[in-house]
Amino acid sequence: MKKLIIALVMAAMPMLGFAAGGKVQLNHADIDLTDQExxxxxxxxxxxxxxxxxxxxxxxxxxxxxxxxxxxxxxxENLMFATDKIGDTMNIAMPEAQAAKWFGTAPPDLSVITRARGSDWVYTYLTSFYIDEKRPFGVNNTVFPDVGMPHVMWKLQGFQKANFSGDEDHRVFEGFELVEPGEMSAEEFDAAMLDLTAFMTYVGDPIQVERHRIGVWVLIFIAIFFVLAYLLKKEYWKDVH
Ligand code: HEC
Known part of the structure; x- marks a missing residue:
């Protein structure tokens, strides 16, 4: 129930994002949830x-x-740093009040973020941090203007500059320009962000892949059952006609 309420509240948020951010084209996150690697x-x-x-x-x-x-x-060995109990949930040690003080806003739980914002939004957000000296962490984001999150993957992506046309109040985003390369090429970084978006999409609905698999079997069952039911009907009625 709690999860449902959070999902519903967050579902309203993309509209707020759009209202504040003007029109920024989202890039399509071409993810494959059956690709375990x-x-x-x-x-x-x-x-x-x-x-x-x-x-x-x-x-x-x-x-x-x-x-x-x-x-x-x-x-x-590879993925558990916050706890040593395999049955634990992915929690963090940072107290929310502390975090709010550091960043202005506490970093939200990301369990259902792809359902609230959509995978395309999350993917575009992760690739859209750009240099902005006016912000506390020196970066801004085209899909989340004045975001409180630092560019945590700067080592991988490097730093990019955003080009805008128009005046200060009605500026139109034209594109990014890499000014300081990171460890990854632009293609590698995009691919990595697709992987990350895929993982977050999985977390938002962990049973999705299984549900599709079961759904296929249900349809096969219904198809076979239909044939059997039809043959049975014919058998029953054959003496009546
Ligand atoms: C240093 C702390 C920090 C780290 C590390 C961090 N974030 Fe954030 N993140 C924040 C804060 C703070 C906000 C809230 C920004 C705001 O509301 O202005 C945020 C916001 C977000 C949002 C937008 C949430 C919304 O309100 O819709 C997403 C998505 C997100 N982070 C994803 C990520 C992902 C994915 C990573 C790992 C690559 C990450 N963050 C790493 C601090 C962090």
């Missing part, structure tokens, strides 16, 4: 770069192990 790479990025500030408190490590095709030991 992509999800594993995304999980690694998530625990290394996001889990210090954001929790995903509805996600259990052991469930993730099962869904992502990893053993519990692999998860314990």
């Amino acid at each position: 992509s999800l594993q790479r995304g999980a690694r990025l998530f625990v290394n770069y996001c889990l210090n500030c954001h929790s995903a408190k509805y996600q259990r490590y052991n469930r993730m192990a099962r869904d992502l095709g990893m053993t519990e030991d692999e998860v314990k």
Whole structure:
């Protein structure tokens, strides 16, 4: 129920984002939730770069192990830094009040963020930090103007500048320009952010892949049952006509 309420409240948020951000084209997140290796790479990025500030408190490590095709030991060794109990959820140690003081806003739990904002929004957000000296952390974001989050992946992406046309009040985003390269090329960084978005989309609805798989079997069952029912009907009625 709590999860539902959070999802509903957050579902209203994209509109607020758009209202504040003007029209920024979202890039399509072409993710594949059946690609376990992509999800594993995304999980690694998530625990290394996001889990210090954001929790995903509805996600259990052991469930993730099962869904992502990893053993519990692999998860314990590579993905668990905040706890040593495999049955724990992805919580963080940072107290919310402290975080709010540091960043202006407490970093929200990311369990259902892709359902609230959409995967395309999250993917575009992650690739859209740009240099803005006027902001406390020196960066801003085209899809989340005046965001309180620092550019935590600057080492990977480097720093980019955003080009705008128009005047201060009605500026139109034209594109990014990389001014300081990071460890990854632009293509590598985009691919990494797709993996991360895929992982967060999985976390938002962990049973989605299983549901589709079961759904296919249900349809096959219904199809076979239909044939049997039809043959039975014919058998029953054959003496009547
Ligand atoms: C240093 C702390 C910190 C780290 C690390 C961090 N974030 Fe954030 N993040 C924040 C804060 C603070 C906000 C709230 C920004 C605001 O509301 O202005 C935020 C906001 C967000 C939002 C927007 C939430 C909304 O309101 O819709 C998303 C999505 C997000 N972060 C994803 C990530 C991902 C993915 C990572 C890992 C790559 C990450 N963050 C790492 C501090 C952090």
